[in-house]
Amino acid sequence: MINELQCQYLLEKFCDTLTSAQACIPDASLQHIQESHDTLKSLTWLAKEAEKLVHDCCDAEWIQAAMIFANAKEHFASLTFKFRSYMELLHSIFKEGATKEFLTKLHNPKWIDDVKDEEFHFIDKKAKEDRQRLLLRLIHVGSSDSKNLIRRLQISSARATFLQDNATSVIDAWKVEYKSIHRVPNGQIRKGGSATVHKVTWLGKHFAEMCFHVPKNQNIQEEASLLTGLSHPNILPLFCYTTRDHSCSLIMELMDGDLHQLMERLVNNESQDALFELLEAVDIMLQVAEGMNYLHQNRVVHRDLKSMNILVKYNEHDKHVYAKVADFGLSKIKELSCTYSNLPMDLGTTRWMAPELFGDSKDHNVGPSSSSA
The missing domain is CATH 1.20.140 (Butyryl-CoA Dehydrogenase, subunit A; domain 3)
Structure with a gap:
């Protein structure tokens, strides 16, 4: 159909x-x-x-x-x-x-x-x-x-025209009622400084809910509208979003984990001589590059690309890694969420920053909430 x-x-x-x-x-x-x-x-x-x-x-x-x-x-x-x-x-x-x-x-x-x-x-x-x-x-x-x-x-x-004319109207087309999203019991996947990720069901299928806590009356629709309509095999798509009290939830594809976790698991696997064969490593790099190229073509800047933000599905049988770039275009939402959250800041961003950004940063412990990150 x-x-x-x-x-x-x-x-x-x-x-x-x-x-x-x-x-x-x-x-x-x-x-x-x-x-x-x-x-x-x-x-x-x-x-x-x-x-x-x-x-x-x-x-x-x-x-x-x-x-x-x-x-x-x-x-x-x-x-x-x-x-x-x-x-x-x-x-x-x-x-x-x-x-x-x-x-x-x-x-x-x-x-x-x-x-x-x-x-x-x-x-x-x-x-x-x-x-x-x-x-x-x-x-x-x-x-x-x-x-x-x-x-x-x-x-x-006609995405570019709609985004330019009315971001609120755009994101409203992706808005669903909160009651249509059902959290899976004991389904928390990750808890970070900017968002909590839960496993949920929507339309009878499993997804990941990225929940941001934002201040009252804060308009984040323009920032979230950047994610609507984006679709590429190597980026994590936004399927819908919902709001409740002082939180905003983005419903994304459910993956097996991130590339950092996968590499740590493979390092601890004594039966494995190397993390990836050459073909597998090059394939992962190409997938990430294709995802980033698509984002840049759509004028979306990531600002925090690192292995923890490359989500993967991993087939144990044929050892194939299916990679998707995640956490792109969310800098303003993360900043608001971090500012008004009691959770600790996400660590490790500095080591992944592009070298040219260090000269603009007075504090070398830059987190994802920084405008220079």
């Missing part, structure tokens, strides 16, 4: 890649198969990611699913671009080996940008058609949820 054309195109790209690999393997030499090991491993991770996205879009409760996944064109475009790149790489390895000429082509920024732009342009056309189909379905439903979702879709399609 949602993202139908994008799902179909993603499936076509996967089938093309799979067919290409199956055709090449029988005639490939042992050396070429060994050279393709990392590429096939990455392709397996990619296939599982694509399968999950399509499965999420096929939820029987389609209005609820659309509240979460209707604005997922960045996810689809990223996956189709990677499938196309892997197909090119596999074809080269199996037919010619990892030749210097092809590797030069693969590392050519212009070639990469051209392929990426082509895929993103094609997905954008599919996404617009999917959006129109969804809007027609929602208009016929006529429920409060459908009207709210229509407003979100309108804002997402």
Whole structure:
């Protein structure tokens, strides 16, 4: 019911890649198969990611699913671009080996940008058609949820204009009643200087609630509106928000933990020789870089990028880390929450600061509430 054309195109790209690999393997030499090991491993991770996205879009409760996944064109475009790149790489390895000429082509920024732009342009056309189909379905439903979702879709399609014109109207489209959010008993995930994170249920699914305590009559809607409509596979999205008394809660995707915790756990694992294999480490770095690039394209500055703010899902079976950048665009909300909170300040920010910021800071124990952090 949602993202139908994008799902179909993603499936076509996967089938093309799979067919290409199956055709090449029988005639490939042992050396070429060994050279393709990392590429096939990455392709397996990619296939599982694509399968999950399509499965999420096929939820029987389609209005609820659309509240979460209707604005997922960045996810689809990223996956189709990677499938196309892997197909090119596999074809080269199996037919010619990892030749210097092809590797030069693969590392050519212009070639990469051209392929990426082509895929993103094609997905954008599919996404617009999917959006129109969804809007027609929602208009016929006529429920409060459908009207709210229509407003979100309108804002997402012209986000920059809506943000500039009326931040309050924008964030209101993402506002839900507090009673619709249900905290899980004993579900506190983290308690920090600026926010407390709880495991909650909303629309019958599990999410993470980031609860900030803010002073009375303090308007944080403009700051929170920066997060609305942002959607990328490597950033933590805002699904909705709610207010109660002197608190503001942001409902985000529930992850397994952060990268810092994962690295500590792997260090203590005596059976593991290294934290990550080279392929895994590079993959994590690329995921974080792609998430940050998307934020910068949308004029959102993080201000506190560190391993504790890279949330992950970790598959123990294939050792794949799925990373998402979190805690971006919240500097003003954090400042208010820290100022009016009895909780201790978050520590460790200084060691992660960009070097050029130290010259502007009189106090080297800068926390996240500082305007220079």
